[in-house]
Structure formats: structure tokens, C-alpha cells
Amino acid sequence: MKKMVSILLLALVLGLTVQNSTASANNSDQMPKVLKTFSYTIEK
């Protein structure tokens, strides 16, 4: 149980760190189209 709690804590800390490092890129900006008719599904 103690081991499980420490894994979870580590996972939470790492998870938050990863999320923070990409925080400003986390919204989907809409890119101009390179062709008029269809575009890449999600343009990040």
C-alpha cells in the first residue's frame, strides 16, 4: 500500500511537470490553410 501511494505521488508530480512544460501550447490554434479545401484534422 505504501509503495502504491508513493507511485501515485510520483506519477502526480511527473504528470504535473509534463503538463506545465507544454502549458502554452495546450490550446488548439487554428493555422491558415495550405490548400483551400481540406486540412489536417487538428492543427496544433
Place this chain on the structure above:
Amino acid sequence: MKIGHLIRAERVRQDMKQVVLAKGICTPSYLSKIERNQIEPSEDIAKLLLERLGMDPEKFQESDEETEIEFEKMLLETYREVITERDLNFTREKLEYLEQNVPLFENDSLHYTYSLITFRFNMIVRIDSEKLKQEIELLEEFIDDFNVYQLYLFHLNKGLFCYNTGNVKMAIHYYELILHKLESLPLGEWEEAEFNFIIAVFYMADGHTFNSIDHARRALNFFREQLMMSRVLDCYILIGISYKRSDKFQDALEAYSKAMQISEEFNLHSEKGIIYHNLGTLNSAMGNTHQAIEYYKKSIDHKIDPSEKLITILSLIEDYSKTGEKDLVRDWAEKGITLYHQLDDENQISYFHHFSFYQSLHSEHGLSVEIAEAAIQHFKEIKDFRFIHKYCIALAEWYYNNRKYKLASSLYRDGIRYGYIYSKKEKWEDL
């Protein structure tokens, strides 16, 4: 008559098998030789094959050198017009004209240029990526015979094709092949500007902010000199996104303001939807969630093409979810799913998974594990690490809050692993 390549191109375009075309006229292996220009067919056979393809044999007169030179001149001029005009109907019109007036090429090289240019037009007017795939594969067979300009056109097309089928890294690979030789290529200024614009978009899609801004500025200088204002506007949007992603919010705001000013001054009102959307994501990144939501709503109101609304509905849902407005998340997710079904476009399926995930997460019964797993599986299939990471973490949080610690721990681990890949890190030591 040397019509093999024409017959082949038209047969592939019509998705017709060699056996079907050859039936009652010649053997399939004979047709195969004709298509490779290894055999010159008799006039009778050529006439029958062309007729079966719905082409008028009378039109295929032997063309002399002069006709071909004239055609080449017209072809290259049409290419410039279509690419700089960026108008769907104009492209359709020109493509039709070229297909109807294509001469019988004695010159293989001119046929390659024709095929490469019409392929580009087809990418603009057609959505059927399977057919485009077949055509690009067909063109690839002749790659050793291409001259420098044709090779440039081929890489340009291949890169665009990769980008539009979601393979951004491969798209960059093809464009960098061009980039390394750009100075020695016989390109017009407009072509170079167009190339710089597209590679700027590709770089941005793959997170290479500095490269993107550099190429966007080069394209911008040319477009501004030529007063091609809708292209200038596109460049400002790209520059705005670059600044936003480098956390230079004020500079991003200025770039978007310039884009908005251009849309007002030059009556480019249809572009306001994309500007408002990006003002929304900028405000969201700055922590101004309420302002962001206002911009998203304006964006949805201004967008004419319904498929463009999907990305904004998703952003709206994300911000409502952040502020905990469950009802509004559900309402917009419902609208998004309805729109997805109306559009009936498989290319947009990622949005279906996004909307379903949020709808389920904020529903009365809470997140459905099935829906969450389907979303994660989908993003694994298309190798979109950002969203695998996102939804693994979200599902893990769900398990954790419901005291399912074992499942939560395994998903946190998965989430973190994909987060590493997304942020280009190998191990925790790299953090």
C-alpha cells in the same frame, strides 16, 4: 501515336483496372506495354481505348513542337494564376480547361510537368485522399526521369499530401529536401514565397517556432510588396501563433491586431473567424478564460465553412470544462457531435472523440470508460501523442477520484510516457 502515359493517367483517374479497359480490344499485357510507351498501338486500338475512357480520339491530333511550347507556356501561367489566386472555383475551372485541352504529348517531359501541376490542382479541388494517393504513387514511378523543376514540384506535392493526411514530419522531410536546394532552383519569386509560407505552416504544426517565424516573414515580405493582402493576413496569423507559443503574448496580440486591421481594410471579412479563434486561444493561454470564450463565440458566428467551426467548438468546450460549467460543456459537445454527423467527413473523426469525451466526463453518470478508451485508442492509431497524453491523464484522474488506485496508477504511467514523447523527452532525467 505515343499516348500510353495519357491512357494510363486517365485509367487510374477513373479507377479502372487494366483488364476492364483492355476487354475486347487487346490483352491486358499488351495494354500494359502501351501504357509504358514500349509499344505504339495501331490507330484502331488507340481509338477504341480512348473511346472506352470517354475521351474524344479526334482531339488527339499529333501535336507539333510549337503546340507543345505554347501549351507549356499556358500550363505554367495557369499554375501561377491558380496558386496565387487561391480560389476553389477558379481552380476547378482551370483544371477542367487543362483536362479538356491536353495535347498529345510527343514530349514525355511536358507530360510530367502537366501531371505534376494537375495533381496539385486536384489536391485543391478533391477530397478523396485514396485517389490522390494512387496518383502520387504513379508519379513516383517516373521520379528518375524528372528534371530539377519537376523534382521540385513532386516534393512540393508529396509534402502537401503528407501534411493533409496527418503526417507532418514526413511533410517537413520533403520540404527540407527542397529547402537545401532552394537557391539553385529555377523558381519565380511568387513560387519561393509560396514555398516559404507552406514550410512555415509545416514547421509550426511540428512545434519548430523559430523556423516557422523566419519563413513566414520571408513570405510576408513578398506578399506585402505584391499587395496580396489575404496572404499577408495569413502570415500575420502564423506569426501570431509563433509568438503565442513562445509566450510572447503581447507580440502575438499585435500580430493578430494587424491581421484584423487587414481584414477590415480590405474587406476580407471571411477571415475574421480564424482571427477570433486565435485571439481566443491566446487569451486562454494568458489565463483570460472569459475573454477567450467571448472570442470563440465571435469566431463561430463569423465562420462560413461549417467544418472550420469544429476546432473552435472544441476550444470553447475546453475552456468551459476548465471553469467547471458542466451544462455548457454538454450543450456544446452535443452541438459539436451534431455538426460532425452533418459534415459526414471521416477526416474529422478526432473531433467526434474529443466531443464525446467531454460530453461523457460532464454527464450525470460521469465518464464512461468505454468512451475514454475509444478516444485514447483513436489517438494511438493516428499517433497524436498530445491527445493520448491528455486523455490518459484525464481517465487516470477519473479513476483516482473514484478510488480505483491501481487502474489510476497504470494510466498515469501511460499518460506520462506519451507526455514524454510529445514533449520530445526520453526519460524522467530529461525533465
